[in-house]
Amino acid sequence: MCDTHLTVSICGPMQSCAKMLTCTCNSLQPLCRLELLLHGSALLGSSQNMDAVYARTASQELANAISEDLAGHTTQGAHGLNYHHKSPGDEGTTFFMPSKSLLGEGALRGAVQQIKALGHKKALIVTDAVLVKVGAVKAATDVLTEAGIAFAIYDGCQPNPTVSQVEDGLKLVKQENCDFVLSFGGGSPHDCAKAIAITATNGGDIRAMEGVDKSTKPMLTMVAVNTTAGTGAEMTRFCIITDEVRHVKMAIVDWRVTPTLAVNDPKTMIGMPKSLTAATGMDALTHAIEAYVSTISNPVTDACALHAMKLISAYLPAAVEDGKDLKARDMMAYAEFLAGMAFNSASLGYVHAMAHQLGGMYNLPHGVCNAILLGPVQEYNAKYVPHLFIDIAGALGFSVGEDKDLAVKKVLKAIKDLKNRVGIPKNLKAFKEVKVEHFPALADNAMKDACGLTNPHQPTKDEVIALFQAAYDQEDDEADELEMLQKQLSAAAARCKDVAALKKAMCELYTK
Ligand SMILES: NC(=O)c1ccc[n+]([C@@H]2O[C@H](COP(=O)([O-])OP(=O)(O)OC[C@H]3O[C@@H](n4cnc5c(N)ncnc54)[C@H](O)[C@@H]3O)[C@@H](O)[C@H]2O)c1
Numbered sequence: 001m002c003d004t005h006l007t008v009s010i011c012g013p014m015q016s017c018a019k020m021l022t023c024t025c026n027s028l029q030p031l032c033r034l035e036l037l038l039h040g041s042a043l044l045g046s047s048q049n050m051d052a053v054y055a056r057t058a059s060q061e062l063a064n065a066i067s068e069d070l071a072g073h074t075t076q077g078a079h080g081l082n083y084h085h086k087s088p089g090d091e092g093t094t095f096f097m098p099s100k101s102l103l104g105e106g107a108l109r110g111a112v113q114q115i116k117a118l119g120h121k122k123a124l125i126v127t128d129a130v131l132v133k134v135g136a137v138k139a140a141t142d143v144l145t146e147a148g149i150a151f152a153i154y155d156g157c158q159p160n161p162t163v164s165q166v167e168d169g170l171k172l173v174k175q176e177n178c179d180f181v182l183s184f185g186g187g188s189p190h191d192c193a194k195a196i197a198i199t200a201t202n203g204g205d206i207r208a209m210e211g212v213d214k215s216t217k218p219m220l221t222m223v224a225v226n227t228t229a230g231t232g233a234e235m236t237r238f239c240i241i242t243d244e245v246r247h248v249k250m251a252i253v254d255w256r257v258t259p260t261l262a263v264n265d266p267k268t269m270i271g272m273p274k275s276l277t278a279a280t281g282m283d284a285l286t287h288a289i290e291a292y293v294s295t296i297s298n299p300v301t302d303a304c305a306l307h308a309m310k311l312i313s314a315y316l317p318a319a320v321e322d323g324k325d326l327k328a329r330d331m332m333a334y335a336e337f338l339a340g341m342a343f344n345s346a347s348l349g350y351v352h353a354m355a356h357q358l359g360g361m362y363n364l365p366h367g368v369c370n371a372i373l374l375g376p377v378q379e380y381n382a383k384y385v386p387h388l389f390i391d392i393a394g395a396l397g398f399s400v401g402e403d404k405d406l407a408v409k410k411v412l413k414a415i416k417d418l419k420n421r422v423g424i425p426k427n428l429k430a431f432k433e434v435k436v437e438h439f440p441a442l443a444d445n446a447m448k449d450a451c452g453l454t455n456p457h458q459p460t461k462d463e464v465i466a467l468f469q470a471a472y473d474q475e476d477d478e479a480d481e482l483e484m485l486q487k488q489l490s491a492a493a494a495r496c497k498d499v500a501a502l503k504k505a506m507c508e509l510y511t512k
């Protein structure tokens, strides 16, 4: 918080120590004072002195001073201190994370060393045929071979993985005597691998795991090597599997499906095409916004969510426009991880509850469904929690003071602008397979999805149908569209060093 406390040494008899602490603390900023008092309490340890410390840290004077001190901070300020949800019970708040996460260039190599240290001998690599075909999986198999770890490959996983794909992978894990699972790819291979790893140890059918914490035993060790940015699936306790018979995406929310190691190396993300970068980036933005307005958010998830929003709004256009921009890829990897940290504990809302139904019924890309639903659902939420949009607006780069209506307006426009800037279709109408007459059935299933439980307000079935309809119909202002095209063109002009490169970029813009 502040360097000053580093210069204070604590020594001598306890009484004088306490005196020295109090006197030194009074000359510091309130936050440093609190930190010192807490450090001091740990060091002093005696109950006599602890009472004084507790009394001091609980004083209204200090609380007021801290409020003032934090008021200007977006990520730790107004929202964190004027915390908007009561604690959800009498057992505290749980924060879920993988035991180890490796981020940045070289993370894949680091992860394999960790597996070796754990003593594992043979991996089932869960991936998809595209990633095998383009040679991306070889990056993982080469490092495994170098480390002397054997592997078998299951590449039957497809976008929106299904129950039968999980069953095929499960057969292979047993047949090949694999002692751990390594997922390589985006959210689909991670979810498929989680389902394989949990049913391998718990037995039974993955369908029986739908809901919250249904497992009774730990899953096989799982390493999730992420190649999109993203779903956050490489580090979450969520596992989304399509039941192809019911046409629904099941939400399996279970702390035991949290991967053991999460790996985010931006170099494995360079090959993502523009449309995938855009869709997965908008998925991450949806995670951050839904986690922030969730009824069970807490100051830790809020900080992660707001910083994720900041990074995504700053770097997603650059990552889409120039996939080789390693800084943009790196920042998006951090952003999706932060958004994952937020929703893994705060959960999600109706954007995901509804997007899962579109994915289950029409097999549409998850990130695209979220991007199209995000505006209409947040417009609905803003009627109930408009004050929460003040910090969201700040994170997206707008200064709105205390004006919540202005904040809502800015956030809704920013969502639309970012979605258009990265080339996501305007509405659900753009997909021929989406039929208005399916909306009542989709709404029924959305209302059963576990992700909707933490939405800031529970909609009625008619309201959910109306939200699908709004996402189906939404259009853009011509003026907004013009502004967006101008922004895309000037970004391309700034990036391209010669006429040929600029022409190529413009062609890409117009054909996307
Ligand atoms: N478990 C969770 O916490 C969670 C959260 C959000 C979404 N999801 C799920 O994740 C799935 C979507 O995952 P996704 O959006 O990451 O995509 P994906 O895993 O479905 O992959 C989409 C396509 O992108 C390709 N691809 C992946 N990485 C690539 C790369 N680096 N370069 C080129 N191509 C690449 C794949 O081969 C595939 O064809 C959905 O099923 C969704 O429900 C899970």
Ligand SMILES: [Fe+2]
Pocket (backbone or CB within 6 Å): 231, 283, 287, 352, 366, 370
């Ligand atoms: Fe998602």
